[in-house]
């Protein structure tokens with residue numbers, strides 16, 4: 001067993017920034033657990049940048065308004081205000097930590113533009129912003145004496161009162177979190193990591209629930225699934241954001257073509273050469289919020305029976321394109337596309353989960369001692385549709401606030417909780433997994449089902465059909481999980497399937513179309529549902 005003060009699950013921007021802030025304010029020992037190599041995270045692939053009000057041509061009110069408009073009536077305005085007003089300071093924190101952002105010729109931060117923003121406010125490092133943020137945070141962690149980072153360690157379950165040896169003393173409400181069961185992927189053993197003060201859930205997104213996604217393989221909704229199983233409240237899971245433009249090419253695995261490309265003047269055309277956005281959003285055109293652009297592309301493809309649309313920036317000077325989008329330029333070149341001359345074939349893909357584990361404004365969940373931050377959460381800032389580049393910002397602003405809350409409240413935390421004894425992981429009687437092919441097949445089946453039936457356009461009929469199938473798959477997986485020694489593929493499949501079911505159940509609860517959730521049988525938003533989050537909680 002490992003014993004520590006703070007257990008952080010995940011090494012993306014949320015987990016790393018949180019750990020650094022806690023270490024700055026206290027002498028606490030912090031263990032960061034991450035399931036693959038340390039930089040592997042959604043953060044590492046972020047392209048466009050971080051939205052923030054950085055000069056006198058912009059204002060907080062404008063950024064707040066843009067966020068609320070994109071969120072289609074479901075944002076929590078208090079959370080949005082916090083996000084926007086504390087953003088510039090968090091960008092400064094990154095700069096102080098050594099993050100190198102792109103500057104213009106006058107030496108000021110270069111501010112890009114993206115869909116739904118009424119000003120240039122995207123702070124970025126060319127089209128490799130996430131990589132640079134991850135680099136700078138990891139290098140600050142590497143030399144920190146209070147922080148230990150363990151790679152190839154997979155969080156299996158949160159430890160709560162249910163795993164107390166003295167079950168009689170178990171509290172009912174609120175449930176307390178004491179740590180997590182962690183699988184050491186090299187040894188195959190599951191151990192307890194005991195956190196005396198708090199656990200931070202920062203496990204990121206859920207893109208792998210879908211067949212086509214911009215997210216890397218780690219994004220398997222582990223945090224939402226673990227949180228839900230432990231009794232955490234989850235919310236607004238129906239709002240899955242589909243990014244309108246990912247590269248359509250054999251083997252490209254939904255590589256993202258950043259919204260910044262449209263921000264720089266990129267034009268969308270169908271294969272007949274028509275600039276179709278004029279039909280869907282005549283004023284904002286290519287820079288309408290993502291839900292509108294993704295739906296427009298989807299409609300265009302279905303209507304015309306085509307496989308992709310074209311995104312063209314070849315009218316910009318070649319040098320400018322290569323300088324601002326080196327990553328996209330190089331990647332497309334590998335597929336025989338010279339973006340300085342050719343249009344880019346693009347299709348939408350699952351990109352971001354707006355819902356998640358519900359937190360308050362300082363990252364607290366409904367479980368005592370369990371914080372959450374980053375993409376795994378629902379803080380209220382995104383509502384029914386996230387505004388571009390607001391998520392890296394959310395991960396920084398709310399992890400900073402959680403670190404403050406945690407270190408400020410240390411003196412009032414009950415000391416007896418630190419002595420609670422927990423039941424060890426017991427896998428006696430289980431067998432080694434033999435049916436690998438079944439696991440791979442099930443994963444693919446869930447992803448295909450979600451892509452076909454729970455995508456950009458939904459209907460009650462399709463949702464119910466997918467719910468029935470997912471329930472069956474989920475029951476099979478649970479049975480398999482109980483009799484088999486755990487492995488990463490099995491644990492991920494279990495989490496993906498549960499998250500898929502929760503997405504479908506949330507979608508079925510929302511009997512209207514709003515933001516990212518478009519239902520053919522309820523094509524309009526319903527004002528009565530406008531302010532209601534979709535909440536799910538397991539009885540434990």
Ligand code: FAD
Nearest residue numbers: 010011012013014035042043048049155204374375389392
């Ligand atoms: P992540 O960065 O995903 O980190 C999660 C961490 O948890 C990872 O280290 C992972 O390995 C670990 N983990 C997960 N499950 C477990 C487990 N069971 N056990 C142990 N460890 C676990 N947002 C913007 O604001 N601007 C952008 O320009 C932008 N571009 C994007 C481009 C792409 C291609 C993608 C995929 C996303 C983009 N986003 C962007 C979204 C943004 O990157 C993410 O929302 C944000 O980085 C999430 O940070 P996070 O720390 O919450 O999660």
Ligand code: SIN
Nearest residue numbers: 047048258259388389
């Ligand atoms: C992008 O670069 O288009 C991604 C931005 C985001 O997801 O916020």
